Each structure stands twice: as structure tokens, then as C-alpha cells.
Amino acid sequence: MAPAERPPQQGQQQGQQQQQQQRVFTAREVQELADAGRFVYVCDGRVFDVDADALMHPGGRAVLEAHRGKDISEVFRGAASGGASHAHSRGARALLEGYCVGALEGAAAGAGGARGPAAAAVIDESKPLLPQVAKLSPEDYQAWVDAPSTGHPIMFENEWMERMTCTQWYVIPLLWLPVAGALMWRAVSQLGLPAGQLPWLAAVGVLGWQLVEYSLHRWVFHLRPSGPETIKLHFMLHGHHHRWPMDTARLVFPPLPAGLVMALFGVLLTALVPQAYATALLAGGIAGYVAYDTTHWALHSGAPDPFVTPTLRASHMEHHYQNDKVGYGISSTLYDRLFGTLNPDLKTKVQ
Incomplete structure (x- = not known):
């Protein structure tokens, strides 16, 4: 050179x-x-x-x-x-x-x-990655995604599918905050929810989303793949993010899969509680989701964000670069503290 x-x-x-x-x-x-x-x-x-x-x-x-x-x-x-x-x-x-x-x-x-890792002899990172990762053993795949890199990889051979995986951060509040507002209005104006109950139900919805966020991250996104198909699934869900944590085009969820998750929780809430309560809880959950995705973008992009505290940033960076068995919370460290997955030495890292 x-x-x-x-x-x-x-x-x-x-x-x-x-x-x-x-x-x-x-x-x-x-x-x-x-x-x-x-x-x-x-x-x-x-x-x-x-x-x-x-x-x-x-x-x-x-x-x-x-x-x-x-x-x-x-x-x-x-x-x-x-x-x-x-x-x-x-x-x-x-x-x-x-x-x-x-x-x-x-x-x-x-x-x-x-x-x-041994994946370097198999993976050509200038070509679509999803067909390639299935050729790796689970051990080599895990070593590869655990070694962070920089850049913007190509995931799919299909150009339309590739574009569907990339979403700019501002799409999330522009799309979902009006939905959350409309649900709150419907709960009060059409379903008879007393206006005084809306704030605390929305707050419960936010806390509920944070539990969902923590649970998905810990027990779904960090499941160890065992074969070609589970490797591909893991790579699409979370592996690509650990390999390229600064790929700013893939730091938030695309609207389609996010919409499916919201619809599922709307159905579950409606089955469990009266519809007015379910609507308000879902509105709070969606607001919590917006905070989650925009906070995640800020954590990796370095952009200022009101929800990003020094402790939260240190926790998330440790999850990516030191120990992926701690720091599962994204929008807060609440459930890491409750479930014992916040590094007790974190205080020394933010001083």
C-alpha cells in the first residue's frame, strides 16, 4: 500500500x-x-x-x-x-x-x-451478507458478530428488501407520535376513559414497553443460534447490529415490523383489560417505543438526547464492546437494576 x-x-x-x-x-x-x-x-x-x-x-x-x-x-x-x-x-x-x-x-x-475470526476466510463484506452467514458454524458466526466493525453492510440481494431494512431515526417520532396521540384522544373522547386516568395509564404503558424492550433484548435477540436458519434469523434481528453498531441507517426498527409488534400488543391488551384502558396503555407503550428507538439512535450516533444519561450510555457501550450479558435496557436502566444485569462497577466508568 x-x-x-x-x-x-x-x-x-x-x-x-x-x-x-x-x-x-x-x-x-x-x-x-x-x-x-x-x-x-x-x-x-x-x-x-x-x-x-x-x-x-x-x-x-x-x-x-x-x-x-x-x-x-x-x-x-x-x-x-x-x-x-x-x-x-x-x-x-x-x-x-x-x-x-x-x-x-x-x-x-x-x-x-x-x-x-475464522469468518474472515468465508465472508466477503462487500457482497450481500444474509446468504453468506448461513455458511458459518454457530461458533464462528458468534465470534464474527462479537467483533464490532464500521461501515454500512449490504444484507439482502433483493434491492427492495435491502431498502426495507434502513430507516432514518426521524421517521419514528413522525410516524408513531401521532398514532399515540390519536389513541389517547380515542380513549377519552370515544371510549369514555376519565381524563384524569390517562396520564397514569400512559405512564404504565411506558413502563410496560420498557419491560418488553428489556425482555426481547435479553431473551430473544441474544439467543445463541444453533444452525444455518437460526443464524440467518439472529443476523436479521440483532447480529448485524452487534457487528456494525455504528451503522446509523439501521439503528431503529423499520415501520412494518414495528407495526406488527404494536398490533399484537393491542390485541393482547384488549383481551386482558377494558378497551378504554387497553387503548390508553397501548398509547403509552407506543410513546415508550418512540423514546426507545430515538434513544438507541442517539446512543450510537453521539447525537444529544434528553433520555441519554452518562450511566445509560456507559451501560449500553459496555453491552456492545465489553460484555453482552449486561446492559439490556435501552431507554433506561430500570429493569437492569431490578433483574441484576447492570454492572455494579458502572459508577466508576461514568466519573
Whole structure:
């Protein structure tokens, strides 16, 4: 790879192709690239050329700027002094691996970096992924989705199906908040619900949605697949998000599957409680869903959001990059606290 070239980014072909393109850099070449404005770093004897815009570093762009062209080995392991130094997670290491372009001349490569799962020899990330993931063993598939990457992958061969998987965040409040408002109006004006009961029923609906959100995430989305068909199902539901957590076009649910879920809960609520109550509860649940999806988008995109607290952000980032058996709540940490899946050490991570 010539110094002026851009390295292949995640979401394009990697693995063997990436290894073939790696080269040996001198310290002077690394500094020249940094002086030219590239976000190049040395870590454990290897050279990384990072796409700062795609990476969306949680510490902000200033951290990337401050260390450009430097050896970040001790900073990355948390062995250096200073606020930017902390032990980075396995997920952060996996992200960094995607930007490796070679080795530093005269340096011994450290053992800290995984070279990628066996899926790299099978998966071509520049082509539709759903037909490919079924070729992986459950173990290789799980290792692959647990190594986060950057980019915008192609999931389906069918262009219409591919477009159906991508939804911009603002579609969610524009579509669903009017529905929630209409249901509240119907509960009071047409079904005879006393107006004073509407706020607390809507609040119960929001809390009910948060329980649904937590339960789906913990016990459905994180079921371990056991064969080709369950791998494909898992990949469509949640695997692609863990592999590409910063794919901003797929951070919210498309309207069609979300509508089916809402309709199902409307039927269940109507069967369990009087229709006026069911309508108000469903309205609250839909409002909770809007908060869930917009909060999820903000957590990954870095956009400001009134529901994103430092604790919630730290919990969700830990779920993605360190331990996917904690932090199942998206719009709040309430049920993580109730069910014991909030990391007790989280307080130290938000100070």
C-alpha cells in the first residue's frame, strides 16, 4: 500500500485481502502521514490508519487528534498517565483491528491484537451478507458478530428488501407520535376513559414497553443460534447490529415490523383489560417505543438526547464492546437494576 492510498474500510473486503495489502512502515513515514492529516497510530508494533468520521470515538475527536502519529500502546492498555488512558475493551480492539495497514519497522508486534475470526476466510463484506452467514458454524458466526466493525453492510440481494431494512431515526417520532396521540384522544373522547386516568395509564404503558424492550433484548435477540436458519434469523434481528453498531441507517426498527409488534400488543391488551384502558396503555407503550428507538439512535450516533444519561450510555457501550450479558435496557436502566444485569462497577466508568 502506498502511503497516499486510503486503506480498505470495514464493510468492504477484509481478512486475507487486508493482510496482503499490509506493509512495513518506517517511523518517518508514520509521521509524514500524520502531518498530512491522516489519523495514523502505532499500537503494539503495528500501524493503524483510522477513519475518524466512521469510528465516532466516544471520547470525541479531540482525543484522536491529540494522539495522531503517536504510539498509543500504553494509552490503549490503560498503562499511561492522563485522562485519555484506560484499558480499552475487546470491542475497541476489534474496531482498531479493522484499520491495521501494516507493521512498524524494527518493532516487535505485540500479542494484544486478535487477527480476526475464522469468518474472515468465508465472508466477503462487500457482497450481500444474509446468504453468506448461513455458511458459518454457530461458533464462528458468534465470534464474527462479537467483533464490532464500521461501515454500512449490504444484507439482502433483493434491492427492495435491502431498502426495507434502513430507516432514518426521524421517521419514528413522525410516524408513531401521532398514532399515540390519536389513541389517547380515542380513549377519552370515544371510549369514555376519565381524563384524569390517562396520564397514569400512559405512564404504565411506558413502563410496560420498557419491560418488553428489556425482555426481547435479553431473551430473544441474544439467543445463541444453533444452525444455518437460526443464524440467518439472529443476523436479521440483532447480529448485524452487534457487528456494525455504528451503522446509523439501521439503528431503529423499520415501520412494518414495528407495526406488527404494536398490533399484537393491542390485541393482547384488549383481551386482558377494558378497551378504554387497553387503548390508553397501548398509547403509552407506543410513546415508550418512540423514546426507545430515538434513544438507541442517539446512543450510537453521539447525537444529544434528553433520555441519554452518562450511566445509560456507559451501560449500553459496555453491552456492545465489553460484555453482552449486561446492559439490556435501552431507554433506561430500570429493569437492569431490578433483574441484576447492570454492572455494579458502572459508577466508576461514568466519573
